[in-house]
Amino acid sequence: MTDSFDPSAPIYLQLLERIQRQILRGDLKPGDKLPSVREMAIHSGVNPNTVQRTYREMEAIGIVETRRGQGTFVTEKEAILQSMRETLKNKEISRFVEGMKAMGYTHEEILTGLSIYLSGVKGSDQE
Amino acid sequence: MIRLKQVKKRYLNKTALRGIDLELVPGKIYGLIGANGSGKSTTMKLIAGLIQPTSGHVFVNDQPVDRRIAKVVSYLSELDEFYGFYTVEETIDFYASQFSDFNRKKADAIREYMKLDPNSKVKHLSKGNRGRLKIVLTLAREAPVILMDEPLSGLDPMVRDSIVKGLISFIDLEHQVVIITTHEIKEVEAILDEIIVIKNGKILAQENVEDIRVKEKITIVEWMTKLYEKDNNE
Numbered sequence: 001m002t003d004s005f006d007p008s009a010p011i012y013l014q015l016l017e018r019i020q021r022q023i024l025r026g027d028l029k030p031g032d033k034l035p036s037v038r039e040m041a042i043h044s045g046v047n048p049n050t051v052q053r054t055y056r057e058m059e060a061i062g063i064v065e066t067r068r069g070q071g072t073f074v075t076e077k078e079a080i081l082q083s084m085r086e087t088l089k090n091k092e093i094s095r096f097v098e099g100m101k102a103m104g105y106t107h108e109e110i111l112t113g114l115s116i117y118l119s120g121v122k123g124s125d126q127e
Numbered sequence: 128m129i130r131l132k133q134v135k136k137r138y139l140n141k142t143a144l145r146g147i148d149l150e151l152v153p154g155k156i157y158g159l160i161g162a163n164g165s166g167k168s169t170t171m172k173l174i175a176g177l178i179q180p181t182s183g184h185v186f187v188n189d190q191p192v193d194r195r196i197a198k199v200v201s202y203l204s205e206l207d208e209f210y211g212f213y214t215v216e217e218t219i220d221f222y223a224s225q226f227s228d229f230n231r232k233k234a235d236a237i238r239e240y241m242k243l244d245p246n247s248k249v250k251h252l253s254k255g256n257r258g259r260l261k262i263v264l265t266l267a268r269e270a271p272v273i274l275m276d277e278p279l280s281g282l283d284p285m286v287r288d289s290i291v292k293g294l295i296s297f298i299d300l301e302h303q304v305v306i307i308t309t310h311e312i313k314e315v316e317a318i319l320d321e322i323i324v325i326k327n328g329k330i331l332a333q334e335n336v337e338d339i340r341v342k343e344k345i346t347i348v349e350w351m352t353k354l355y356e357k358d359n360n361e
Contacts, residue, residue: 007348010340045292
């Protein structure tokens, strides 16, 4: 079974974010070929037209490049991948902060909470 | 392209459709959704040429629809209408002999995907496997129009999942238009392009499902419930 999508948000955007995460994690590397629209549709259980829209969107941002007759590839342009990394980071942070604010935490509480939490996490890049 | 113009359908003393207009284009998967008795199956049968409208017009590829439209319309009935004494293989052979657009190779590929034993007698198939066999027979035709009336009803979640996946794998959206009626909106919402909501023989709405999620930020079920309630209050 495939992971399900949030049925109240546009699927093409959720798929877009999913693929971006795969790139960040390194599951998809710069220059890697993406599955064809059809393969991706079958694999994720969504409409092929939706996948097409996701691919078009990614192409517009520059994350992927379509080569005629060959398929769709993750870009090798470092600047674009870097800016994607930034964008996703900011998105995730704003999601977190909005959630904390909604529960009534102050900036200070969030900051101290975060740094205490982070000092307790055995981060892989600290070792 | 499928077009319905001011179509009304009355059965003896019951009105099934009260003047509906529809336009469906190739390359899309449509969900025709509505409560029991809302007119879903009637609409499907009209497009399949199995019944005639009381008034109004139905066109498929600019041709007025009659019984001969079966040549270009692959129709999955909500009923079971197999010969029980046939095996799966023989049933496929029979369908291949009836429709010139039946792709035998594709039928075998779908049958294998659905894990159906070609030598099983149809009368010994479980309900789920009969549902799968219907999918094999419907999708193996290279018809421009695919109609599926309740392909998921009464089947367990695993069978429903295999049918939905099979659908994406084996339809050819460059050349086909697919219409599905179902109660299981949650199972199909990710594969639909557009949803058509029907109630009491009238079309309440026809919308792109992604547009609904973008604009309304609610699920398709919630959106449809709102439409039904709004109509109740009018």
